[in-house]
Amino acid sequence: MTHGEMQELYELYVLGALEVEQAVQIDAHVADGCEFCLDQIRQAAQVTAALPAMIEPVEPPAAVRERILASIATPKRAPRLQTPLMGLFAVAAAIALVFAFWATGQLHETRRRLEDALGQRDQLRSAIEILSRSQTRAVQFGANDNVAHGRVFVNQNGGFVFVGSDLPQITPDKTFELWLLPAKGAPQPAGLFRANPSGDFVHVANTAVDVKQIAAIAVSVEPKGGSSAPTTKPIVVVPLG
């Protein structure tokens, strides 16, 4: 299919309204890194973004907002009781409180697991999407078992999957941060992640990686919450060239 033939298909492509055969052709063309098509698709997305205007915004119930914010909040500790009388009340209420805390704990645990599962599912989908692209290439790093080792699967348009083993243990107030290292210029933050207790890790980043400009991907240990620029020497550097 030529660009001329695709000209009137970009919005339909973004909407998902194309027939499968046409969509697959555009998928493959975009996966090959056609900047013209990517730009056209970005513009098409701006046009189709107008379509929700066909409906009126509707105020959701306040309870939904409360549920969402409660589910991401850290549970607050109850204030300490000060007087003997209140202490007696506390004894009387202890059984009920134990049950309530147990139930609340179960609820938070269930929500946490649900969020984790949803996060893992989304990460898996993103990884499959990147790995299935025809232009994705694999770069191996760390040749022996004593240092962090693994592979980076990188796609210019889809992002990258960073997977491996044997990262060092870090304290809870630290995190691993990925960096895209351009041939010229400052490192660009590309996401935070933690390894499991065995040092295994998988991180999926949907950030586009311009392999002509980005010379390497690196990992450093940063304060929890991440940094805008590396504050420690990278423990892994994976050249992409």
Added chain:
Amino acid sequence: MVPEHTADADLIRRLKSRDPEGLATAYDRYSSAAFGLFLRITRDRSVAEDLLQELFLRVWNRSREFDDSRGSLGVWIMAIARNMGIDYLRSAEARFNMKLRPIDYVDPTALAHRSAEPDVDSKRAVNTALSALNANEKRVLELAYFEGCSQTEIAAKLDEPLGTVKTWMRTGLGRLRTAMKLRAAQ
């Protein structure tokens, strides 16, 4: 149309740093648009509430993946919302529930909770373009956007020739494109 905010850059930074106030702000900005979208797609208030909750948990968990070079935060959130709504429509549960209702059914309680927030200027321009669409153009775009139908599926649903449906979609999208370019030029 999703309201655009000049303060989105600060909001994105707060979301990426896992600041709960950032999520609260994002919710206050975009929940009404997303909830309206979910109601339109699912026609079920309780399902729309569940989807809205899941949407903002996804925004919370995936905010670091957001790439502002690909579009605004509002467009990103509404794209996730649309995908979730269409995924729901295609699920077995939804197909069962939807069969129990007439095609134009709208949950009446939904209409009692319209947002009091006035439309932004950009929405007025888009609405002008949308009002210029004829009924057929609007119908095919609705089926594509809100129900995720392909052109062939739309032709079958409306019992119209595929070529006619393609023409309606092409002219409808052309009008929108022109309106958006005019808006961008203003």
